[in-house]
Amino acid sequence: EAGVTQFPSHSVIEKGQTVTLRCDPISGHDNLYWYRRVMGKEIKFLLHFVKESKQDESGMPNNRFLAERTGGTYSTLKVQPAELEDSGVYFCASSQGLGLVWDEQFFGPGTRLTVL
Amino acid sequence: AQSVTQLDSQVPVFEEAPVELRCNYSSSVSVYLFWYVQYPNQGLQLLLKYLSGSTLVKGINGFEAEFNKSQTSFHLRKPSVHISDTAEYFCAVSRGGNDYKLSFGAGTTVTVRA
Numbered sequence: 001e002a003g004v005t006q007f008p009s010h011s012v013i014e015k016g017q018t019v020t021l022r023c024d025p026i027s028g029h030d031n032l033y034w035y036r037r038v039m040g041k042e043i044k045f046l047l048h049f050v051k052e053s054k055q056d057e058s059g060m061p062n063n064r065f066l067a068e069r070t071g072g073t074y075s076t077l078k079v080q081p082a083e084l085e086d087s088g089v090y091f092c093a094s095s096q097g098l099g100l101v102w103d104e105q106f107f108g109p110g111t112r113l114t115v116l
Numbered sequence: 117a118q119s120v121t122q123l124d125s126q127v128p129v130f131e132e133a134p135v136e137l138r139c140n141y142s143s144s145v146s147v148y149l150f151w152y153v154q155y156p157n158q159g160l161q162l163l164l165k166y167l168s169g170s171t172l173v174k175g176i177n178g179f180e181a182e183f184n185k186s187q188t189s190f191h192l193r194k195p196s197v198h199i200s201d202t203a204e205y206f207c208a209v210s211r212g213g214n215d216y217k218l219s220f221g222a223g224t225t226v227t228v229r230a
Contacts (some may be wrong), residue, residue, distance in 0.1 A: 002160065033217065042120070043160075043206065043220040056217060091160065095216065102148055102167055102212055107159035 002026070004108035006092050012114045018080040021111045025074070025094030031055075032075050033095075033105060034067060038088040043080075049075060050097060082115045089113070118143040118209045120134045122221035129197055130229055137192040139207030149190040150218065151171040151181055163205070166174045166190065167212070177201070202228045 005024045011018050025032050034046040046065070047057040051072035060067070064083070069075040078087050089112050093105040123138040141147065148167050152160040164175025171183040181192045190207060207221040 031216065035218075035220075040222070042222045043208075043218075045217040045219070048217055056215070059217070093160075102165070102210070103216055104162060104165075105216070105218065107152075107161070109157065109159045 004092055004094050004106050006090075006108040006111050008111060009109065010112045011115075012116065013082055014086055014116050016081045018078065019082055019113060021077045021079075021090050021113070023092030023094075024073045024107060025092070026056065026106055028096065029094035030072070030097030031095040031103065031105075032069060034075070034077055035091040035093065035116040036088050037091065037110075038085070046077075051090070069103075079113075082113075084115050087113055087115045118147055118211065118219045120207050120209055120219055120221035122205075122207050122224050124224050125222065126227070127223050128227045128229065131199055132196045134193065134195050135197050135201075135226060137207075137226070139190045139192065139204050139221060141188050141190065141207070141209050143188075143209060143211075145211060146182045149181075149183060150208040150210070151175065151190075151192050152208060152220075154206065154223075156203070160206065164190070185200070193227045197226070197228050199228050199230065201226060 007022045013080045032049040037043040045059040046058045048055045049069045066078045089110040091110045095103040121140045129135045150165045151163040166173045166183045174180045204223045208218040
């Protein structure tokens with residue numbers, strides 16, 4: 001079974017440009033999460049989808065970030081326009097969504113974004 | 117809100133020696149506790165978790181952790197490390213229920229030397 005995949009693995013853009021990150025969750029997983037790690041700091045939650053609906057977007061830093069999950073399958077995270085402080089590693093995770101006490105999240109390898 | 121503090125950013129250790137990675141958390145509610153590992157160029161992988169029950173939790177690859185409620189700690193240990201344990205380790209908490217989002221510590225890089 002394929003794990004969570006993310007594309008691209010690296011992206012280098014200039015300040016003011018637009019970048020779109022993609023995450024393909026494990027097939028059949030209803031829950032999809034985005035996290036971000038700024039250099040040397042902790043990994044921080046950005047948002048949580050249940051199928052195509054945003055369940056919790058309390059971690060989104062500002063309105064330059066737009067996440068979508070059309071059809072409840074893959075998700076995209078667009079940054080427009082990118083700023084220097086957006087540099088970091090963006091992780092995606094997915095979980096089944098069985099309504100259990102706890103639902104294990106499986107992480108992708110991350111996308112390293114560098115804004116120059 | 118929850119917060120997680122990993123007290124050591126770097127831990128060098130010799131092969132076959134024991135290692136302990138320290139994690140403290142703060143939360144106004146009960147939480148679930150986790151340790152994740154990230155090997156180079158890979159995603160985070162769950163090492164072990166504490167949801168309830170026995171405070172000593174055993175995970176994969178010979179790791180274990182002990183939940184101490186009074187000290188709000190969840191330290192990770194391995195009695196004898198291998199070169200392949202070189203990785204970054206993250207402590208995390210979650211409120212559970214319908215709130216599955218994870219709050220992570222800043223990570224501890226373990227470097228195992230021969």
